Amino acid sequence: MKKSICLFALTVLTVGCGVQQENPLLREWEAPFETPPFDEIKNEHFMPAFLDAMEAEKAEVDAIADSDEEPTFKNTLEALEESGEQLDRVSRVFGCLNSANTNDELQDISKEIAPLQAKHSDDINLNEELFARIKQIYEEKDSLGLNPEQHTLLENYYLGFVRSGANLNDEDKETLRGINEELSKLYVKFRQNHLKQTNAIALVIDGEAGLAGLPDDVVQAAAETAKARGLEGKWAITLQKPSFIPFLMHSEKRNLREIVFKAYINRGNNDDEFDNKKLISRIAALRVRKANLLGYKTHADFVLERNMAKNPENVYKFLNDLWKPALRRAKTEVADMQAVINREGHDFKLQAWDWWYYAEKVKKEKYALDDAMLRPYFKMENVRKGSFDVAEKLYGVRFVKRHDIEVYHPDVEVFEVLEADGTHLGIFYSDYYPRDGKRSGAWSSSFRSQSNIDGDLITPLVFNVGNFAKPTADKPSLMSMDEVETLFHELGHGLNSLFANTVYSGSRRVPRDFVELPSQIMENWARDPAVLKTYALHYETGEPIPLELIDKLEKAKYFNQGFRTVEYLAASFLDMDWHVLTDATEQDAAKLETESMDKIGLIAEIESRYQSTNFGHIFSSGGYSSGYYSYIWAAVLDADAFEAFKEAGLFDRELAASFRKNVLSKGSNDTMAQYVRFRGSEPKVDALLKRRGLD
Numbered sequence: 001m002k003k004s005i006c007l008f009a010l011t012v013l014t015v016g017c018g019v020q021q022e023n024p025l026l027r028e029w030e031a032p033f034e035t036p037p038f039d040e041i042k043n044e045h046f047m048p049a050f051l052d053a054m055e056a057e058k059a060e061v062d063a064i065a066d067s068d069e070e071p072t073f074k075n076t077l078e079a080l081e082e083s084g085e086q087l088d089r090v091s092r093v094f095g096c097l098n099s100a101n102t103n104d105e106l107q108d109i110s111k112e113i114a115p116l117q118a119k120h121s122d123d124i125n126l127n128e129e130l131f132a133r134i135k136q137i138y139e140e141k142d143s144l145g146l147n148p149e150q151h152t153l154l155e156n157y158y159l160g161f162v163r164s165g166a167n168l169n170d171e172d173k174e175t176l177r178g179i180n181e182e183l184s185k186l187y188v189k190f191r192q193n194h195l196k197q198t199n200a201i202a203l204v205i206d207g208e209a210g211l212a213g214l215p216d217d218v219v220q221a222a223a224e225t226a227k228a229r230g231l232e233g234k235w236a237i238t239l240q241k242p243s244f245i246p247f248l249m250h251s252e253k254r255n256l257r258e259i260v261f262k263a264y265i266n267r268g269n270n271d272d273e274f275d276n277k278k279l280i281s282r283i284a285a286l287r288v289r290k291a292n293l294l295g296y297k298t299h300a301d302f303v304l305e306r307n308m309a310k311n312p313e314n315v316y317k318f319l320n321d322l323w324k325p326a327l328r329r330a331k332t333e334v335a336d337m338q339a340v341i342n343r344e345g346h347d348f349k350l351q352a353w354d355w356w357y358y359a360e361k362v363k364k365e366k367y368a369l370d371d372a373m374l375r376p377y378f379k380m381e382n383v384r385k386g387s388f389d390v391a392e393k394l395y396g397v398r399f400v401k402r403h404d405i406e407v408y409h410p411d412v413e414v415f416e417v418l419e420a421d422g423t424h425l426g427i428f429y430s431d432y433y434p435r436d437g438k439r440s441g442a443w444s445s446s447f448r449s450q451s452n453i454d455g456d457l458i459t460p461l462v463f464n465v466g467n468f469a470k471p472t473a474d475k476p477s478l479m480s481m482d483e484v485e486t487l488f489h490e491l492g493h494g495l496n497s498l499f500a501n502t503v504y505s506g507s508r509r510v511p512r513d514f515v516e517l518p519s520q521i522m523e524n525w526a527r528d529p530a531v532l533k534t535y536a537l538h539y540e541t542g543e544p545i546p547l548e549l550i551d552k553l554e555k556a557k558y559f560n561q562g563f564r565t566v567e568y569l570a571a572s573f574l575d576m577d578w579h580v581l582t583d584a585t586e587q588d589a590a591k592l593e594t595e596s597m598d599k600i601g602l603i604a605e606i607e608s609r610y611q612s613t614n615f616g617h618i619f620s621s622g623g624y625s626s627g628y629y630s631y632i633w634a635a636v637l638d639a640d641a642f643e644a645f646k647e648a649g650l651f652d653r654e655l656a657a658s659f660r661k662n663v664l665s666k667g668s669n670d671t672m673a674q675y676v677r678f679r680g681s682e683p684k685v686d687a688l689l690k691r692r693g694l695d
């Protein structure tokens with residue numbers, strides 16, 4: 001799956017605006033809406049900007065910590081909230097570029113800066129004077145007359161410090177610093193290995209025989225990829241999804257499908273300089289040590305404490321409840337495909353690299369539907385407009401194209417987002433095509449978060465990044481249904497950031513297993529027949545998608561759901577199994593994975609969606625570790641929430657307003673209560689099972 005979102009950092013930092021003319025990262029930004037001046041930002045600006053910004057923040061935090069005044073909410077919590085602006089902005093611009101448009105130089109900076117950032121965060125989180133002030137305020141919290149948002153902010157800071165080790169003794173603090181520093185380096189190394197291996201060419205086809213079965217646009221894209229890599233006259237399939245998935249769907253060459261598929265699942269597992277096995281074993285071991293230091297049995301216990309799920313037992317129970325019906329369904333899908341193989345007169349057993357190919361055949365046979373019939377209706381520009389229109393119908397907001405805002409790559413486009421009454425809400429950047437400097441997947445994040453301290457309204461700058469089908473020389477970007485859903489999904493995260501409406505950005509901590517609700521709910525509109533016919537317009541004729549095709553899509557909606565659910569759940573179990581380790585010795589990564597998959601009885605025809613060595617969600621940062629289950633946890637919420645729209649009307653403005661107010665615009669430390677305010681009751685799993693045909 002897609003999806004990662006940069007969560008709102010709790011202890012994001014610091015300082016005012018030291019005006020330094022020469023470095024565009026440190027200077028006031030004068031462009032419209034104070035957007036980043038990408039035309040001026042050069043690689044060499046980052047390192048000095050990081051160093052200056054960290055120093056500025058340190059000075060500011062020290063001033064708070066060392067103040068002679070009695071600690072108050074205002075001189076401590078609010079002061080912390082207002083600090084770190086410069087570092088926040090440098091980190092966010094750097095983070096965006098290093099993920100979406102990186103190069104060797106940026107990667108070197110990232111290697112150098114990661115341990116310094118880890119140390120800098122620890123200097124703040126382990127600052128005893130600062131913590132003593134926060135603790136004093138926290139202990140007096142009920143007598144301070146704080147409003148609910150201030151309570152949330154205070155709790156977030158207090159728990160953030162405790163969970164970062166503020167209560168440890170000096171010796172343990174030193175140990176923790178060492179672990180954090182080492183982890184920061186390992187994450188960078190994982191990301192860089194992962195990028196190298198994802199950008200590798202899986203297969204070079206030399207001669208037309210190797211193209212059997214491939215539709216023209218797949219052939220053309222492969223030719224362009226080869227040309228861009230200096231292999232003119234040949235065809236290249238890479239491990240980026242828009243390249244290899246269509247190949248797996250259509251190639252008649254079973255041996256070539258096997259090569260491509262194995263190259264994909266073996267990323268990070270080739271016993272070469274980019275191998276991740278040792279590295280992830282080390283990460284997992286360090287996580288156990290860290291959890292133990294902080295008083296938790298396992299890393300998962302540590303992480304889940306602040307999620308809706310609360311503990312590993314609840315996650316396992318939830319996953320197990322879904323596993324059986326999903327596996328049962330997947331086995332019937334295998335049988336359907338094996339029947340096709342047998343009927344074609346072959347005598348082989350379906351293998352994992354055959355799945356896409358035979359699934360397409362079954363889909364064609366059962367539903368008279370295939371990927372190639374749909375793509376002409378999913379031109380990127382139309383799909384994006386469709387997603388904007390959904391936002392407008394629900395919330396009244398409009399997306400207006402801007403040409404006066406600088407971007408970091410020509411593929412990036414910029415929109416101003418306006419309320420129904422024309423009030424400026426924020427800026428939205430879209431960046432949808434794969435390139436070598438971009439990591440795989442899709443994500444949403446921002447260059448700046450909303451806040452409104454003392455009436456100083458800061459509006460958000462949000463971006464969505466994807467890896468969707470690229471335009472070719474003679475065709476625009478024509479997306480698959482999956483990509484369409486991903487685009488809507490990321491816009492959902494984007495709206496979550498754009499609709500933020502709080503005084504303090506630090507009060508909007510959203511648990512990992514709640515944050516996919518705003519995104520996933522948007523996918524429901526993407527595939528709704530009434531919405532499809534408004535945006536799925538043929539790229540040549542402009543004709544809306546025929547009703548007959550919508551009907552077929554509707555009928556095929558349970559198609560392959562066994563597979564999708566099983567490969568996803570397998571990865572979720574794998575994530576959990578890595579993080580319920582109680583033993584801080586380094587594991588044999590391959591063995592752990594095999595045992596994990598054997599334990600759940602994963603069938604040979606399906607591989608986990610990610611293998612340990614390429615599981616970026618859980619090993620490229622702390623991000624989704626013990627949290628990959630979140631997508632399906634949140635799917636229970638989004639299926640249930642969308643039922644409310646089905647009952648009230650797809651675009652019921654009153655219900656949308658309640659969703660915006662209760663779910664999208666605020667944070668709280670009781671997300672279930674937030675949800676219930678919107679829905680009237682807690683979610684039931686029924687809607688999800690029904691939607692996937694697993695009931």
Ligand SMILES: [Zn+2]
Binds near residue numbers: 002
């Ligand atoms: Zn997401």
